[in-house]
Amino acid sequence: MKFSVLGTKAGGPPILGHNFSATVLWINHGYILFDCGEGTQYRLLELGISFNSCRVICISHFHGDHLWGLMPLLSACCSMQRKSPLTIIAPQGIRLFVEQSASLSGMTFPFPIEFVELRPGFEGTAAVFTGYEVMANMLDHRLDSFGFRIDFPLHYNVDMKKLEQYGIEQGAVIGELKNVGHIRHPMTDDVIYLDEVLAHPPSRESFVYCGDTRPCSAEIDLAHNATVLVHEATFLHQDEKAAYEKYHTTARQAAEMALQAEVSQLWITHISNRYPETTALLDEARSIFPQTFIAQALRIVEL
Ligand SMILES: [Zn+2]
Ligand SMILES: [Zn+2]
Known part of the structure; x- marks a missing residue:
């Protein structure tokens, strides 16, 4: 498994050197993009991967720090004469948003876009592709927000x-x-x-991405036994009240989710601007779930 968190910053005003939410998960012949905050196209350029090899874009919810990079990225795909199909999985309304933005700005797509619109309360299989499928569960945020899970095929290791x-x-x-x-x-x-002749019983790798949410049972179900859980940890637990009021998660709560879901690794991201130093968030999460890591923008993680 190979992934990279491109932006680790929660919403709020822009800060030089800090990027909004977007995460890349490599799959066969391309990658899936989870969320597309402002400037994502530049992060992809920094990572050195082609816009056109993006196969699927999953948008967790419509807050700008997760969405405002989408139209520029689609526009870049047009400029590069992309031909291969793209699937966009997002809350209901995404088709209207994309088609009206494109129409108003005179953009026509030279490639097919399939929209998978998730209705409020959706949970289950959102889309099936060759070799993997995308599951989605609605989480608990101010806007309808969905977590996503990718299950890869069984992995066989011959001895x-x-x-x-x-x-x-x-x-x-x-x-x-x-x-x-x-x-x-x-x-x-x-x-x-x-x-x-197997070295060990066949295993299945799973990747789970949870954007903005309060802690909820839907994400425990979604992330059960996952290899990697990328999860927001906007606040320290000392600011639990703010986290609750803004429908977010504290680092301790993210670790509790990881523990209950029995994932192998937790990667925390989407950190509030109020914490210029993130060590305390990592320490807080690790005290509950030792296999926690803090996402660093553009670092490529291979497991
Ligand atoms: Zn956010
Ligand atoms: Zn949000």
């Missing part, structure tokens, strides 16, 4: 030593073994099954 015990010393058969589920021994014609 070469086990394969050698069958007298096969080269890895060239591994592709066939994984695709077909078995191979025939080249000398004896015996059948060797995949599950007989």
Whole structure:
């Protein structure tokens, strides 16, 4: 799994060197973008990845710090004569927003856009693509806000030593073994099954992105057993009242969500401008959930 949080700043006035919400998750032949705050197109340029290899854009909700970069990014795709289809998954109203913005600014799309509009209260499978699917659950924010989950296909790790015990010393058969589920021994014609030579039981990696929300059971359900949970932690717990009033999460609450959802790693982001130093947020979350990391803009994480 490979991802990068492009912007770690909560809403509010812009600050030089701090970027609004956007996260990239690499998939086969491209990437998924979660949220598209102002300036996201420049962050993608800094990361050195093509606008045109973006396959899916998931917008959690319509607050500007998650949305205002969308039209400039679509405009950039037009300028680059993108041809490949794009899917946009977002709360109900996204089609109107995009089509009216495009119409008013004289923009015509040279590529097809499929809109998946999530109605209030939606939970379940939002879209299915080759090799992965996107789940969405509505969370608890001032506007309708959705968390997203990507489940990757089962991961099979073949143990070469086990394969050698069958007298096969080269890895060239591994592709066939994984695709077909078995191979025939080249000398004896015996059948060797995949599950007989696995290093460990097959595992599935999952990535979960929760934008703005109060802590809620819907996100625990969504993030259950995920490999990575990227979650907002706008406030320190000493400012819990502000977090509640603004429908946000504290670092401690994000860690409690991660603990209850039994995820492997928590990455916190969307930090309020009131904390120029983020160490306290990380320490607070780690005291509850040790496998917490603080997202650093444009850092590429590979697991
Ligand atoms: Zn926000
Ligand atoms: Zn918001």
